[in-house]
Amino acid sequence: MAKRSYFEEIQELESTWNDIQSHEIIINPPVNAELFSGCAYCIGSGGSIAIAKLWQLIFEDNHLGMAKTMTPYEFNQFDRVPDIVFLFSASGKNHDILQVFKSAALKGCKIVVFTVTANSALIRLAKSKPDQSVVIYPKVTTPKDGFLAVNSIVAMASVVGQVERSLFGQRKVEDSPVATAFKDHQDNIAFIKELNHGQAIQIISSEWGIPAGHDLETRLAESGVSPCFLTDPRNFAHGRFIWLETYRDCFVVLFGTPQSKPFLKRFIKALPEFITPYYICAPYEGLYGAVYCLTHSILIFSELAKVKALDPGRPVVPEWGRKLHSLRLSPKDTAGGDLSKTARDKRTQYPAFEMTFGGIVSDIDGTLLETENRFSGIGRDIGIEMNRLLHEGLLLAFATGRGKSALELLRNSISREFWPQIIVGLYNGTQIIRLDENLDEKLEPEWSSLQSIAFKVKEICSGIPRAELTIRQTQITVEGINKNQSAFIEQELSRAFGQGTKFMKLGQSGHSLDILPYWANKLNVLEKMNIFPKQNILGIGDQGQLGGNDEDLLGWKPSVSVGKSRPVSNACFWLGKDERLRGEQGMLRLLKAIEQVDGGFKLGIKIFDY
CATH class of the missing domain: 3.40.50.10490 (Glucose-6-phosphate isomerase like protein; domain 1)
Incomplete structure (x- = not known):
């Protein structure tokens, strides 16, 4: 362990602050403030507790939600799942923080890492979960600490300040x-x-x-x-x-x-x-x-x-203190235990296992078939299971961002005899049709703001290489963009329309950004199902995260997500937490586990038999 004089370290505080304030910081991937919102745990150990507390104050002051500061040990004793976990570790090698990252990742939390060390174990862990984590650190190197956190405290606070300005546009004070x-x-x-x-x-x-x-x-x-x-x-x-x-x-x-x-x-x-x-x-x-x-x-x-x-920078550390510091928590020491082994025991907490249902509303792309295979057709095994359930009396319905291609896809997999009873919500539920109906003969709903919004989206996308724009009566779809470009489009629309954004709805799918009228909702399909509200209906999708185009569908009770991102709703059973049960494979497992019972259908526990 490096041992520097505390009194020498404090002479570097001002230059540490100024160096970080005068350089950019890395936020990878770039995010907007909305993606930071929800219920948050701010976790630090030792000196980093103060920075975790500082971020809690900033988080709540900017109305992102409720936050709680805690130690790694406290986190491991909580068997609750927040929307987002913020980790604070200057060195990025604190073994307690590393364990929290692994545990939070298993729970499906969104994770944001604050550190001042670019090449650290914590950063490497975060890079192994690119869809689940964000890393934040300065471009400049900072002085090393002695025994106590000194310059790292000011450095971390400076990074936090940069993030606050980036996300919320807070005014920079000229005085240091x-x-x-x-x-x-x-x-x-x-x-x-x-x-x-x-x-x-x-x-x-x-x-x-x-x-x-x-x-x-x-x-x-x-x-x-x-x-x-x-x-x-x-x-x-x-x-x-x-x-x-x-x-x-x-x-x-x-x-x-x-x-x-x-x-x-x-x-x-x-x-x-x-x-x-x-x-x-x-x-x-x-x-x-x-x-x-x-x-x-x-x-x-x-x-x-x-x-x-x-x-204080050069203490005499007793041997027994070193032994205490090196202790590790095992899975059995935590409230959740080994998450991979307790999933079966926790199934009853989800409405999807408790409630009997008479029908299903399912997303298509990323759920019935993999997004990259969306033009290849629904898999034969899934088609067999859907027809089995239809023969047993389960009512099927679908909600998708697609249009006519979704009807053709479903007709190729579902027996014609069932077409008249199958409801399909096209363009994210803005146009409802039966599978046996002709879309060209249906009257299209109107969206009065379409032209003005489409004009602005065209203008924004003109500066984005490979962005492909499709404008329909109730949906504007932008394809060929990544998450950062999608976030940029959202920000520009917000700047252009201000409060007018309340009259539009943005939804992320696995391959596109959909801009929709405010009344667009995949749950619109439920109202057209002849068993609703007499019987429960199970929602199934893959994009249940904040801003995902299945967020409403997977906020329904009961619901199951086969996506790789944790759904916003804690009541949604996240089958896709296991990477083996995502997308098409998860949907097949789910369909096979649906059993006919008195009064309808239930999701059986054989879904865990893998």
């Missing part, structure tokens, strides 16, 4: 919060030294000062410099003042920003005369306020260490 904190620290150093004599430290943090509270608590605990207590101003008032009354020589540190200043001033005024707290109030709100307070935490700690004549 690190330089400002250094100056203010020097102005108050005599006061700090006068107070710095206590036997324990009471840390009280508020708003954007909360990450600094976690940071100082971590430094004190990991160095042995002093015992400490961390809380917020109101929780402190619930009896925690007894410690200060009993041990009056404690050093009290408060972190806050302008928002909490009026209350903290009243808080300080209410303290007895024998308590003279050191109050750090950042001159900024938001990320810059947090970085200002974090820098103060690093500098205050250096003064505390000097009093004890310790260099």
